[in-house]
Amino acid sequence: MKLVKKILLYEIHNTIRSKWVILYTFFFFLVGYGLFTFSGDVNKAYISLMNIIIIVIPLVSIIFGSIYFYNSREFIEMMLSQPIDRKSLYIGIFLGTAIPLSAGFGIGFSLPFILFGKVSEQIEGFFLLLLIGILLTFVFIALSFLISVKQDDKSKGLGLAILIWLILAVVYDGIVLLVIYYFQDYPLENAMIVLSAFNPIDLGRILFLMKFDIAALMGYTGAVFQRFFGSPLGVIVSIICLLAWIVIPFFLSHRFFKKKDF
Amino acid sequence: MITVKNIAKDFGKNKVLKGINLTIDEGKVTAIVGPNGSGKTTLIKTILGLVRPTAGTIEVDGAEVKDDYLYRNKIGYMPQIARYPENLTGSEIISLIKSIRESSFYSDEEMRASFKLDREMEKPFKNLSGGTKQKISALIAFAFNPKIIILDEPTAGLDPISSSYFKDLVLKQKGQKKTIILTSHLMNEVQELSEEIVFLLEGEIKFKGSVKSLLEDKKETKLERAIAELMNQSNN
Secondary structure, three states: OHHHHHHHHHHHHHHHHOOHHHHHHHHHHHHHHHHHHHOOOHHHHHHHHHHHHHHHHHHHHHHHHHHHHHHOHHHHHHHHOOOOOHHHHHHHHHHHHHHHHHHHHHHHHHHHHHHOOOHHHHHHHHHHHHHHHHHHHHHHHHHHHHHHHHOOOHHHHHHHHHHHHHHHHHHHHHHHHHHHHHOOOOOOHHHHHHHHHOOHHHHHHHHHHOOOOOHHHHOHHHHHHHHHHOOHHHHHHHHHHHHHHHHHHHHHHHHHHHHOOO | OEEEEEEEEEEOOEEEEEEEEEEEOOOOEEEEEOOOOOOHHHHHHHHHOOOOOOEEEEEEOOEEOOOOOHHHHHEEEEOOOOOOOOOOEHHHHHHHHHHHOOOOOOOOHHHHHHHOOOOHHHOEHHHOOHHHHHHHHHHHHHOOOOOEEEEEOOOOOOOHHHHHHHHHHHHHHHHOOOEEEEEOOOHHHHHHHOOEEEEEEOOEEEEEEEHHHHHHHHOOOOHHHHHHHHHHHHHO
């Protein structure tokens, strides 16, 4: 654990210096600032923010994670010739990527709320959205690490990262709609709930929509999930599913990392 | 002492090492030579644990190193190509390594001065030339006073002055009875520095013995010619 901490501190240092995180923070700040300047309605701002968070965070996290891992290859190689075990190094690099990015989002997202004094107006929504953003950051960085550990070719790895984002953010909902269309004569509700658990973006969306009564606007999967899981149980289940989306890719990639040649 | 037992490594269908057995004696300079792609770097990286062998074991001072990592406290390594995180500086990397290594011994004043590194250590790596990074690599390999030093084509990117200083450094370490493993394509360098020589060809050891005995055996005074002869023999 001591080794993890040392690696983590250096990684955070290095990540912050790359300036991308600062740009990312600034982006969320600007979006929030703009939304509050042009519309006074907090609920509307929340919905817009959610839509942006659910598209942008996965995309940026998966690409940033891949690029960062590929660029860390030299660092990894160098560190592994020192007395350090692969596990500590890997955990250090993973957290060193996920924490600054989450922090960047958290700060950029929170500042406009604080500036405009809007935190208390919908305090549950604020913290929920913050939590979803951070969970999605971890999920997509875990996925990007899984890709990068397995795929040595940087351009192929980045292509795969974008493809996975595209599938989860766009194609998946299309498939779900198609399933609904073709099987409309059957009771599909339970199947829908299961299908949703296989998409972290949907999970994030559902988790948030359960707090707002506008599920119908946000796609079919959201609507179904709200009807069946508009309860504390639903929140717990979707958070557990999101955590599984972090833990499973992380452990898989860690196993590959331990056997990898540098 | 490093004992390599039956080490094999496949990269897919490509068999890079085909059952290497090798003992590297303590307190000597051993050179690993061979053409490009003969498996020199892979062998070195297997000893360091950077590459996981398909079969075989490696022992350092009598203990198997498979799942151990603390044995690397004894090793200083200088890679073939010095690559570091772009945004960090030399002194940051060194303080990171210092905090990781068990031994608190660290002394680099003399090397810093001779390599003229003082100012370069505070610049991020992206602003440094390949040769300067190579020098920082040398610093990392030597300054912790490890008992085993592994150098993978160390002088390839160095200017003549630095390179000759570097050779003095190796000779000095040799005088202190360090175990040194070195790969190089420059045969005069190998002849100058090393006592033992391992000739690797297509993942197999074709010769192992002292430089002296090889030269006597081939009736040559230059190592380059002796190695060329070895290679011709292996090809026939």
